[in-house]
Amino acid sequence: MGLKGSVNRQRIVEAADRLFYSRGYNQTSFSDISDETGIPRGNFYYYFKTKEDILSAVVDSRLDTFNQILEACNAASADPRERLLMFANVPLQNEEQVIQYGCPIGTLSSELVKQQDQDIASPLFTAVFDLLRNWCIAQFTALGFGKRAKDVSMDLLARLQGITMMSNVYGDREFLHRSTKDVQNWINKLTAN
Amino acid sequence: MGLKGSVNRQRIVEAADRLFYSRGYNQTSFSDISDETGIPRGNFYYYFKTKEDILSAVVDSRLDTFNQILEACNAASADPRERLLMFANVPLQNEEQVIQYGCPIGTLSSELVKQQDQDIASPLFTAVFDLLRNWCIAQFTALGFGKRAKDVSMDLLARLQGITMMSNVYGDREFLHRSTKDVQNWINKLTAN
DNA sequence: GATGAAGTCATACGCTTGTCAAACAAGTAA
DNA sequence: TTACTTGTTTGACAAGCGTATGACTTCATC
Numbered sequence: 001m002g003l004k005g006s007v008n009r010q011r012i013v014e015a016a017d018r019l020f021y022s023r024g025y026n027q028t029s030f031s032d033i034s035d036e037t038g039i040p041r042g043n044f045y046y047y048f049k050t051k052e053d054i055l056s057a058v059v060d061s062r063l064d065t066f067n068q069i070l071e072a073c074n075a076a077s078a079d080p081r082e083r084l085l086m087f088a089n090v091p092l093q094n095e096e097q098v099i100q101y102g103c104p105i106g107t108l109s110s111e112l113v114k115q116q117d118q119d120i121a122s123p124l125f126t127a128v129f130d131l132l133r134n135w136c137i138a139q140f141t142a143l144g145f146g147k148r149a150k151d152v153s154m155d156l157l158a159r160l161q162g163i164t165m166m167s168n169v170y171g172d173r174e175f176l177h178r179s180t181k182d183v184q185n186w187i188n189k190l191t192a193n
Numbered sequence: 194m195g196l197k198g199s200v201n202r203q204r205i206v207e208a209a210d211r212l213f214y215s216r217g218y219n220q221t222s223f224s225d226i227s228d229e230t231g232i233p234r235g236n237f238y239y240y241f242k243t244k245e246d247i248l249s250a251v252v253d254s255r256l257d258t259f260n261q262i263l264e265a266c267n268a269a270s271a272d273p274r275e276r277l278l279m280f281a282n283v284p285l286q287n288e289e290q291v292i293q294y295g296c297p298i299g300t301l302s303s304e305l306v307k308q309q310d311q312d313i314a315s316p317l318f319t320a321v322f323d324l325l326r327n328w329c330i331a332q333f334t335a336l337g338f339g340k341r342a343k344d345v346s347m348d349l350l351a352r353l354q355g356i357t358m359m360s361n362v363y364g365d366r367e368f369l370h371r372s373t374k375d376v377q378n379w380i381n382k383l384t385a386n
Numbered sequence: 387g388a389t390g391a392a393g394t395c396a397t398a399c400g401c402t403t404g405t406c407a408a409a410c411a412a413g414t415a416a
Numbered sequence: 417t418t419a420c421t422t423g424t425t426t427g428a429c430a431a432g433c434g435t436a437t438g439a440c441t442t443c444a445t446c
Contacts, residue, residue, distance in 0.1 A: 022307070031433080039393085040395075042395060042396090043394070046391090051436095101306075102307075107303055110300055113294075113295065114215070114216055114217040114220065126363065129363075151371070160355070161354070161359060162355025163351050165351070166354060168306055169306055172347075175347055175351075179351065182348070223402075234426095236424080238406095239423090243403085
């Protein structure tokens with residue numbers, strides 16, 4: 001069985017992913033992951049040298065997850081405008097988790113930005129954002145936004161981040177619903193021309 | 194000298210405030226605060242029973258800070274529209290810190306939402322947001338927004354949060370500047386009628 | 387049964403919060 | 417002056433948890 005394909009390794013990453021999301025990276029200990037999986041702490045070090053290696057694996061896992069989400073958007077429609085509308089709807093499709101734990105990308109990134117050893121975390125905390133950003137840029141570019149595509153993509157991500165964050169802090173489902181629609185209206189207006 | 198007026202107490206809170214902002218609450222230890230202030234750890238427990246008591250004092254301190262900011266907006270203009278424009282400009286006036294550490298309210302709130310013992314943290318992490326929110330509501334209400342004032346205030350806060358967050362994660366000063374103007378334009382359009 | 391991968395366990399070791407008794411400063415009363 | 421009181425400061429210590437290490441056992445495969 002290959003190193004990456006090990007069942008235990010996968011279970012560790014999955015549990016770490018969940019826990020990093022719900023409790024935060026720094027608030028998750030090896031014991032927590034051990035309790036969750038039943039895999040003894042010592043075994044972690046067979047697969048991962050340090051905790052940051054687990055973090056790296058979790059980021060990879062989230063990259064996969066969001067890649068699949070974007071692929072789904074791509075597959076669902078050939079129209080970039082519709083794709084963007086679907087994309088804006090992603091937080092709503094994970095309503096329960098967003099309300100409880102916020103955005104899995106945003107909250108982790110925010111946490112990692114404050115990390116001491118920024119050298120290691122630095123490439124990690126923008127990785128998933130970069131993925132989304134480039135995808136958005138591609139959609140807006142396809143819609144003829146040209147050089148503005150980059151700015152508009154950042155605007156979209158910023159709006160979604162603001163929405164998920166406030167929804168999370170206030171536990172406000174209604175706001176999440178309403179302002180998701182607002183963002184979608186905004187996308188429609190933008191791409192109307 | 195009264196208990197609350199102690200110089201040491203104040204220095205502890207100030208250092209904790211800085212460190213909670215730059216490193217995060219969970220990543221700040223008593224030793225860190227001790228190193229920063231030169232005050233021995235043991236003395237902390239004379240003023241604060243637990244770390245959460247320090248957190249509570251820091252939140253109070255930030256409430257004071259933002260109260261002063263809002264007062265300054267109030268004093269600078271009697272026109273609610275202009276006040277809101279000034280308010281939207283606050284992140285820009287703390288550009289350096291926002292780029293490095295994000296929003297002092299948002300990042301702390303996001304961190305505390307994930308805290309285990311939510312009973313203690315719960316009233317804390319919305320406290321400063323509530324202050325800002327109520328102030329915004331007051332301005333929009335004065336502008337005749339009626340029932341919409343609440344929603345629009347949340348929209349404004351969400352936009353600012355999104356902006357500061359993305360600026361922080363990407364260290365993007367240009368985006369911070371540009372999108373601050375966008376928000377101000379949005380306020381102008383909103384309040385034009 | 388030999389070899390290397392996978393999994394287990396005991397333990398080291400530092401850092402963390404929190405406790406405590408003693409020291410200290412300064413004012414007040416005997 | 418002396419002793420007592422009150423508020424403050426201090427460093428030593430306890431207990432627990434965190435990451436990490438390395439020796440050990442089990443397992444699979446050749």
